[in-house]
Amino acid sequence: MALTGDYKLISTDDMLQGHAELCIHAYGFVKSMALKCAIELGIPGAIHGHGGGATLGELATIIALPPSRLPRLRRLMRVLTVSGVFSVQNQQPDDPAGCAAVVYGLTAASRLLVGDGESIVGAAPPRSLMVDPNLTAPFSGMSAWFMDDEQPRSFFEMHHGEDMWEMAARDAALSRTIGDGMTDDSRFVVEVLLREGRARDVFSGVRSMVDVGGGTGTIAKAIAAAFPHVECSVLDLPHVVAEAPAGGEVRFIEGDMFEHIPPADAVLLKSVMHDWRDDECVKILRRCKEAIPSREAGGKVIIINMVVGSEKSKGNSTKKGGGTSIVRSSSSWFLREVNEKSMSGRRSFLEAGFSGYSIIPMLGIRSIIEVYP
Numbered sequence: 421m422a423l424t425g426d427y428k429l430i431s432t433d434d435m436l437q438g439h440a441e442l443c444i445h446a447y448g449f450v451k452s453m454a455l456k457c458a459i460e461l462g463i464p465g466a467i468h469g470h471g472g473g474a475t476l477g478e479l480a481t482i483i484a485l486p487p488s489r490l491p492r493l494r495r496l497m498r499v500l501t502v503s504g505v506f507s508v509q510n511q512q513p514d515d516p517a518g519c520a521a522v523v524y525g526l527t528a529a530s531r532l533l534v535g536d537g538e539s540i541v542g543a544a545p546p547r548s549l550m551v552d553p554n555l556t557a558p559f560s561g562m563s564a565w566f567m568d569d570e571q572p573r574s575f576f577e578m579h580h581g582e583d584m585w586e587m588a589a590r591d592a593a594l595s596r597t598i599g600d601g602m603t604d605d606s607r608f609v610v611e612v613l614l615r616e617g618r619a620r621d622v623f624s625g626v627r628s629m630v631d632v633g634g635g636t637g638t639i640a641k642a643i644a645a646a647f648p649h650v651e652c653s654v655l656d657l658p659h660v661v662a663e664a665p666a667g668g669e670v671r672f673i674e675g676d677m678f679e680h681i682p683p684a685d686a687v688l689l690k691s692v693m694h695d696w697r698d699d700e701c702v703k704i705l706r707r708c709k710e711a712i713p714s715r716e717a718g719g720k721v722i723i724i725n726m727v728v729g730s731e732k733s734k735g736n737s738t739k740k741g742g743g744t745s746i747v748r749s750s751s752s753w754f755l756r757e758v759n760e761k762s763m764s765g766r767r768s769f770l771e772a773g774f775s776g777y778s779i780i781p782m783l784g785i786r787s788i789i790e791v792y793p
């Protein structure tokens with residue numbers, strides 16, 4: 421559905437706040453899934469049995485989780501600490517090993533979940549409800565996804581047996597469903613970006629931009645219209661490009677971002693990185709680096725994604741122009757982002773050969789991250 425004229429009357433801050441509220445409701449099911457999963461994995465009991473506090477590594481050992489599943493356990497614990505089910509006892513934000521020193525503890529909520537179901541606390545209603553397969557069928561399989569050492573990329577892949585994008589390539593209905601959702605989201609982002617000249621700095625000096633995984637070009641078309649000096653193109657998979665409107669300012673290019681990204685001053689990646697594993701994100705970033713000129717010549721990668729745990733994303737804007745040295749930075753947000761991310765973070769940038777980045781928190785729950793070669 422297109423944004424109607426009414427949104428023009430809403431202030432940008434109210435719009436972003438409203439968007440955040442809707443996201444909280446839309447993704448509310450994630451908390452239920454995470455809670456069920458924690459119960460099935462026996463995490464409350466594991467923490468209790470370990471004296472009331474356990475690090476991620478200790479937890480993984482106690483519940484016999486394969487080492488490859490540590491990143492997923494970290495994300496699970498993040499959701500459940502933010503939700504108040506577990507607590508964080510001694511966060512050390514600059515832990516370069518990726519939050520290994522965080523000790524997770526119980527809260528009033530998770531104390532009710534300790535036990536085998538026979539004690540009074542273990543039989544507390546939330547636990548019985550959460551493990552009843554009749555009630556929680558839609559959430560089934562989550563703990564298997566954690567425990568199974570084969571590597572389905574996503575919860576989607578686990579349920580459907582293959583990657584969402586591969587399925588979408590064959591299934592026109594799924595492709596359209598996903599495409600419509602992304603187009604709506606892009607319209608929203610464009611509206612905010614272009615309000616009050618928010619994106620002016622981001623595109624100043626940029627003469628060409630390729631929107632990688634840019635779908636049917638909603639963002640690229642809006643950027644081309646707002647910044648006529650920027651030559652815009654979109655790279656996407658053949659079945660997506662086939663749906664793109666012919667003609668217009670934007671050039672559509674069929675291709676695979678893991679193989680080659682056409683050269684441009686700037687590469688845009690919106691809502692792309694969180695779909696891929698860290699090693700895949702590094703590959704995409706390497707292709708991006710090959711596509712852009714040096715930082716001095718204006719080369720940059722522009723990532724629009726959620727930045728988890730960012731102090732800066734809470735409104736403390738990064739100064740433009742300077743950037744943060746990846747090598748020297750020890751700011752806590754990125755270290756946590758690397759481990760608990762909805763995008764690939766600091767370590768991926770470094771591995772792909774980039775030298776620095778800036779975070780511009782102008783999109784509500786999302787940020788713009790400029791990454792420099």
Ligand SMILES: C[S@@+](CC[C@H](N)C(=O)[O-])C[C@H]1O[C@@H](n2cnc3c(N)ncnc32)[C@H](O)[C@@H]1O
Binds near residue numbers: 676
């Ligand atoms: C989550 S959507 C994001 C779309 C768009 N950037 C947006 O925010 O509306 C991810 C996009 O990446 C594309 N994609 C997936 N794998 C790709 C690949 N190997 N090469 C190029 N694009 C790919 C998908 O077709 C899809 O359009």
